[in-house]
Amino acid sequence: MTGRDEAADLAAALGEPRWTAPRVRPLDRRLAVDQDSVERGLASLVLTVIELLRQLMERQALRRVDLGDLTEEQVERVGATLMALEEQMTQLREYFGLAPEDLNLDLGPLGPLLPTD
Numbered sequence: 001m002t003g004r005d006e007a008a009d010l011a012a013a014l015g016e017p018r019w020t021a022p023r024v025r026p027l028d029r030r031l032a033v034d035q036d037s038v039e040r041g042l043a044s045l046v047l048t049v050i051e052l053l054r055q056l057m058e059r060q061a062l063r064r065v066d067l068g069d070l071t072e073e074q075v076e077r078v079g080a081t082l083m084a085l086e087e088q089m090t091q092l093r094e095y096f097g098l099a100p101e102d103l104n105l106d107l108g109p110l111g112p113l114l115p116t117d
Contacts, residue, residue, distance in 0.1 A: 043096040048103040051089060052114060058082050 008018065061078045064070050070078065093100065105113040 040096055040098070044098055044102055047089065047092055047096070047098065048105060048113070051103050054085055054089065055114065
């Protein structure tokens with residue numbers, strides 16, 4: 001480190017008044033950070049990703065059932081697993097105070113992330 005203040009040198013070369021570094025305030029002073037809203041927002045994001053994956057797995061399972069790729073025992077196991085996962089998702093949404101529509105991100109011109117069927 002040379003000890004020179006490059007920003008001040010640049011400001012002087014441009015004919016600007018003496019440059020001073022901006023004051024940096026702690027993040028919580030610039031933004032209204034509420035631990036509950038941060039937790040709820042993070043939970044919403046994580047549950048949205050999980051819900052998207054759950055719906056994709058469900059569609060894939062239904063496709064395989066329709067094609068006859070699965071035995072009756074596999075169909076029963078997949079059905080029970082998907083129902084348990086949906087029940088767990090419902091419990092997690094209730095725990096964090098989220099409605100199903102809270103998990104559906106609006107992608108603007110692309111429409112909603114999750115199908116609304």
